Amino acid sequence: MSDVSGFSLNGFSLNQATIKYATLDQAVAATVDAGIPSIGLWREPVAEFGLAASAALVGSAGLRVSSLCRGGFLTTPDRRAALDDNRRAIDEAATLGAPTLVLVVGGLPEGSRDLIGARERVRDAIGELAADATAAGISLAIEALHPMYVTDRAVISTLGQAIDIAEQFDARAVGVVVDTFHVFWDPGVLESIARAGAQGRIASYQVCDWITPIAADPLLSRGYPGDGLIDFGPITRAVVAAGYRGDIECEIFNQTVWDAPFDEVARQSRARFESVIEPHL
Amino acid sequence: MSDVSGFSLNGFSLNQATIKYATLDQAVAATVDAGIPSIGLWREPVAEFGLAASAALVGSAGLRVSSLCRGGFLTTPDRRAALDDNRRAIDEAATLGAPTLVLVVGGLPEGSRDLIGARERVRDAIGELAADATAAGISLAIEALHPMYVTDRAVISTLGQAIDIAEQFDARAVGVVVDTFHVFWDPGVLESIARAGAQGRIASYQVCDWITPIAADPLLSRGYPGDGLIDFGPITRAVVAAGYRGDIECEIFNQTVWDAPFDEVARQSRARFESVIEPHL
Numbered sequence: 211m212s213d214v215s216g217f218s219l220n221g222f223s224l225n226q227a228t229i230k231y232a233t234l235d236q237a238v239a240a241t242v243d244a245g246i247p248s249i250g251l252w253r254e255p256v257a258e259f260g261l262a263a264s265a266a267l268v269g270s271a272g273l274r275v276s277s278l279c280r281g282g283f284l285t286t287p288d289r290r291a292a293l294d295d296n297r298r299a300i301d302e303a304a305t306l307g308a309p310t311l312v313l314v315v316g317g318l319p320e321g322s323r324d325l326i327g328a329r330e331r332v333r334d335a336i337g338e339l340a341a342d343a344t345a346a347g348i349s350l351a352i353e354a355l356h357p358m359y360v361t362d363r364a365v366i367s368t369l370g371q372a373i374d375i376a377e378q379f380d381a382r383a384v385g386v387v388v389d390t391f392h393v394f395w396d397p398g399v400l401e402s403i404a405r406a407g408a409q410g411r412i413a414s415y416q417v418c419d420w421i422t423p424i425a426a427d428p429l430l431s432r433g434y435p436g437d438g439l440i441d442f443g444p445i446t447r448a449v450v451a452a453g454y455r456g457d458i459e460c461e462i463f464n465q466t467v468w469d470a471p472f473d474e475v476a477r478q479s480r481a482r483f484e485s486v487i488e489p490h491l
Numbered sequence: 492m493s494d495v496s497g498f499s500l501n502g503f504s505l506n507q508a509t510i511k512y513a514t515l516d517q518a519v520a521a522t523v524d525a526g527i528p529s530i531g532l533w534r535e536p537v538a539e540f541g542l543a544a545s546a547a548l549v550g551s552a553g554l555r556v557s558s559l560c561r562g563g564f565l566t567t568p569d570r571r572a573a574l575d576d577n578r579r580a581i582d583e584a585a586t587l588g589a590p591t592l593v594l595v596v597g598g599l600p601e602g603s604r605d606l607i608g609a610r611e612r613v614r615d616a617i618g619e620l621a622a623d624a625t626a627a628g629i630s631l632a633i634e635a636l637h638p639m640y641v642t643d644r645a646v647i648s649t650l651g652q653a654i655d656i657a658e659q660f661d662a663r664a665v666g667v668v669v670d671t672f673h674v675f676w677d678p679g680v681l682e683s684i685a686r687a688g689a690q691g692r693i694a695s696y697q698v699c700d701w702i703t704p705i706a707a708d709p710l711l712s713r714g715y716p717g718d719g720l721i722d723f724g725p726i727t728r729a730v731v732a733a734g735y736r737g738d739i740e741c742e743i744f745n746q747t748v749w750d751a752p753f754d755e756v757a758r759q760s761r762a763r764f765e766s767v768i769e770p771h772l
Contacts, residue, residue, distance in 0.1 A: 323722040329678070358639040360676040361720045362703050371678050395641040397610070397652050422643050426707040439642045441604040 220450065220491050222483045223248035223276035225416065225461035226255060229472045234259035236472055238271050244476035248274040248457040250416075251306060253299060265306050276457040277310040277351065277414050278303040284335035285316035285328040285365060292316075293335060297342050304346040309456070310413045311343070312351050312387055317362040328365040333375045340383040351413035352376055353387035356395070358428055369393050369402035376411050385413030388449055389461070391420055391432050394440045400448045407452020415449045416459045417442065417487055425465075432462045434478060435486040446490035458487060501731065501772050503764040504529035504557035506697065506742035507536060510753045515540035517753055519552050525757035529555040529738040531697075532587060534580060546587050557738040558591040558632065558695050559584040565616035566597035566609040566646060573597075574616060578623050585627040590737070591694045592624070593632050593668055598643040609646040614656050621664040632694035633657055634668035637676070639709055650674050650683035657692050666694030669730055670742070672701055672713050675721045681729045688733020696730045697740045698723065698768055706746075713743045715759060716767040727771035739768060 224241045226232070226249060232240060234255045241249045249268065256264045256278075268275055281299040286292050296313075303311045315332045318325065336350060343350045352372040355364035366372050372386040386406050393399045406412050419438030425431040435442055460479040467475055505522045507513070507530060513521060515536045522530045530549065537545045537559075549556055562580040567573050577594075584592045596613045599606065617631060624631045633653040636645035647653050653667040667687050674680045687693050700719030706712040716723055741760040748756055 318720060323720050325676070325678075325722070326725075356639070357637060357676040358705060358709070361701065367676050368678065395606070395638040395648050397606075397649065420642065424639060424705075424709045428639070428705045428709065439599060439604050441606070444607075 219455050221247050221274070221457045222480055223250050223274070223457035223459040224476055224479055225250035225279070225459040226252045227279065228460055228462045228467060228479055229475050230468045232472045234264050235267060238267055238273065240472040240476040241273060242271050243473055244480050246476060246480050248276045250277045250279060250459045250461065251275055251308065252279045253302060256302065256306065261302055261305055268306065274457060275306050275308040276459055277312050278306060278308040279312045280314050281311045281350070282313035283316040284313070284332045285319055287319050289331070289335065293338055296335075296339050300339070300342050300346045300348050303348045308348070310349045310351045310385070312353055312414060314353055314355065315364050315366050317360065317365060325360070325365055329371075332365060333378070336375060336379065336384060340379045343383040344380060349385045349413045350383060351385045351387045353389060354392055356392045368396055368398070369406065370398060373402060373406050373409070373411065377409055381410045385411040387414040387416060388412055388445070389416040389418075390440050390442060390445055391418050394420060394445065400444060403445070403448040403452050407449075407454065410453070412449060412452055412454040414456065414459065415454055416461045417446075417483070418460060418462045421464075430463050430465050432464050434462065434467070434482045435460070436482050442486055443490050446487055450491055458483065500736050502528050502555070502738045503761055504531050504555070504738035504740040505757055505760055506531035506560070506740040507533045508560065509741055509743045509748060509760055510756050511749045513753045515545050516548060519548055519554065521753040521757040522554060523552050524754055525761050527757060527761050529557045531558045531560060531740045531742065532556055532589065533560045534583060537583065537587065542583055542586055549587065555738060556587050556589040557740055558593050559587060559589040560593045561595050562592045562631070563594035564597040565594070565613045566600055568600050570612070570616065574619055577616075577620050581620070581623050581627045581629050584629045589629070591630045591632045591666070593634055593695060595634055595636065596645050596647050598641065598646060606641070606646055610652075613646060614659070617656060617660065617665060621660045624664040625661060630663060630666045630694045632666045632668045634670060635673055637673045649677055649679070650687065651679060654683060654687050654690070654692065658690055662691045666692040668695040668697060669693055669726070670697040670699075671721050671723060671726055672699050675701060675726065681725060684726070684729040684733050688730070688735065691734070693730060693733055693735040695737065695740065696735055697742045698727075698764070699741060699743045702745075711744050711746050713745050715743065715748070715763045716741070717763050723767055724771050727768055731772055739764065
């Protein structure tokens with residue numbers, strides 16, 4: 211969908227994790243060949259290809275960069291190293307022209323059962339990073355992860371919790387991610403989306419489906435929109451009604467998808483965006 | 492712990508699912524031999540042993556029955572059959588002297604993605620069953636299940652949601668279960684426990700631990716209190732502060748536990764209750 215100026219609204223973006231085994235240049239090629247205007251990048255393949263070279267390649271390919279994944283892991287006892295690494299990630303996002311750095315905040319530190327303390331550390335660390343984000347013109351996007359990852363990946367489990375932290379800071383510096391896989395189960399999700407939108411804090415909208423039975427590796431239980439049990443209509447309409455105008459990323463962790471040819475995955479992702487998501491924009 | 496009259500407060504109960512492969516008489520024997528005063532029964536082994544015979548055996552063994560598991564599965568299209576089955580379960584609970592029938596409310600019906608509609612069906616069905624529960628002197632206990640089971644087991648994922656439904660009915664007829672495995676991740680869990688307690692609606696407190704990495708069958712990722720990542724102190728103190736005086740069940744779904752000798756599991760469950768839970772009572 212485009213507005214009258216031709217500026218893209220809620221365009222489609224392929225998150226690079228969906229074609230996990232592609233090098234950066236392969237990912238850019240698959241994205242361009244599938245007619246997709248935007249890409250969500252990951253730090254590791256960017257580093258392998260080189261930061262400056264990645265920025266140049268994406269730019270010459272005419273792609274927008276919808277986000278950089280990922281910063282975060284702020285609950286570690288080695289706080290200084292975590293902050294330093296996140297500052298590097300902020301700089302990388304700026305170099306790549308990504309408006310948003312996605313934060314997976316981290317789980318419980320080894321040997322700890324203290325969720326409340328870990329959540330406080332996340333809040334404090336984001337407080338230290340907010341000024342760096344502002345200076346770089348980057349939005350830190352707190353991603354609530356599904357509660358099944360609460361101990362090992364993210365002690366922030368709901369969109370409401372993410373907003374509770376984000377709203378303590380400038381809305382341009384700290385926002386939230388809405389990822390269907392992680393939040394669809396939440397009885398308060400539509401209200402939380404509206405709340406985030408009213409504050410101008412929806413920094414990223416990511417779509418993928420919830421597949422059951424849950425995969426043996428529960429990280430990989432995601433699928434193309436339409437293959438699982440998520441009703442994308444209400445969430446997508448709520449995100450748009452809340453004022454989100456950025457690109458919409460398809461981010462799938464799924465071994466079968468990862469094992470398929472990159473160009474096939476890119477085309478299928480775009481097709482599903484058009485058939486499952488776009489009707490609600 | 493006992494009050495001055497000698498009436499047991501927050502005693503320990505072995506939920507029969509922890510020794511899943513035991514017949515009812517084997518479960519009763521293991522419970523008695525371990526010096527455990529209370530048992531949580533399941534309908535299937537009760538039916539196999541015979542309802543009247545089960546009631547007689549438990550009574551002659553001097554055991555309290557802390558709950559009967561389980562009713563629910565109220566989201567099925569065959570509403571009439573579901574209601575009939577739950578009415579039978581209410582009668583069974585009354586015959587067994589169980590104060591509480593635990594409800595696992597059900598997931599999405601086959602082919603549906605409508606969580607909101609499924610939740611409305613749960614509410615309506617509980618409304619139809621409340622009078623039966625009152626007549627039988629049984630409390631229906633809505634169990635919020637971890638959000639990873641939202642599509643296939645229970646569309647009620649948080650204690651707050653369970654209370655939202657329960658509070659529409661008489662507190663003696665409809666209460667909630669607090670199960671540590673299912674609710675520990677919830678940033679609002681302590682407030683929800685207090686809210687349930689203020690309404691007199693905590694009908695059951697079940698303890699088991701959260702083990703990572705999540706088991707390949709995610710139903711089985713539970714462990715003895717102390718073996719995982721749950722901090723039992725705050726939740727247990729909140730349940731007691733909220734006025735819960737019933738028995739505390741240990742309910743573990745774990746293949747290794749199921750494969751161990753019943754008497755060993757009963758003794759270990761009691762030992763963990765005494766070392767991990769009781770200090771907070």
